[in-house]
Structures are given as structure tokens and as C-alpha cells.
Amino acid sequence: MKLLSCPLNGxxxxxxxQYLGPLRGRPDPDALSDADWARHLFRAENRPGAMLEWWRHRPSNYVFLAERHTVTNAVIRTFDPSELEPGA
Known part of the structure; x- marks a missing residue:
């Protein structure tokens, strides 16, 4: 069984x-042309390395951030969004 450490629930x-997507990089679909939106969906960059992502603990509905390495799938840390450093 794989475990993920929730900042609120352990x-x-x-x-x-539930995975909710990357912290940054999700454009507004209404602001893009159909071609640009398709390019975003099907040709998104998938750079190796650490990435900040939104996650939700379903039973408590608590949303938090996780830093995860995209190659090893190792979770580096999880934390409350209020702890996000300005400009990150």
C-alpha cells in the first residue's frame, strides 16, 4: 500500500x-483558441524533476500542496498552501 502524508490528517x-494538477501552468481554456487548447492538452511539456502539485484528501476535503519528483514519483514534502513562499 502506498502512503501519502496529508499535512492535516497524517x-x-x-x-x-485526488490529484488536482500542477500548481502553475494550467491555462484558462476560455482564453485560448481551440488549437492552442488542443496543443496544451496533447503536447504538454513533461519535464523531469521536482514539481509542485495540488492534492485533495477526499474524506476531509482538505486541499494541500505536494512536491513530487516526476521521474522517481517520490513525494519530497507535503504542506498547507498558506506555507507557500511568495513568488514560488
Whole structure:
């Protein structure tokens, strides 16, 4: 069983969580042409390395940030959004 540590609820089974996407980089679909939106969906960059992502603990509906390495899938840290450094 894979565990993810929720900042509010502690370590929990990964099945209790929902991935909500990257912290940055998700454009507004209404602001893009159909071609640009398709390019974003099907040709998104997938750079190796650490990435900040939004996650939600479903039972408590708590939304938090996780820093995860995209190659190893290792979670580096999880934290409350209020702890995000300005400009990050």
C-alpha cells in the first residue's frame, strides 16, 4: 500500500487522495483558441524533476500542496498552501 502524508490528517492510503494538477501552468481554456487548447492538452511539456502539485484528501476535503519528483514519483514534502513562499 502506498502512503501519502496529508499535512492535516497524517499518512493515509493513496486511494484517499485526488490529484488536482500542477500548481502553475494550467491555462484558462476560455482564453485560448481551440488549437492552442488542443496543443496544451496533447503536447504538454513533461519535464523531469521536482514539481509542485495540488492534492485533495477526499474524506476531509482538505486541499494541500505536494512536491513530487516526476521521474522517481517520490513525494519530497507535503504542506498547507498558506506555507507557500511568495513568488514560488
Amino acid at each position: 499518512p493515509r492510503n493513496i486511494e484517499e487522495f
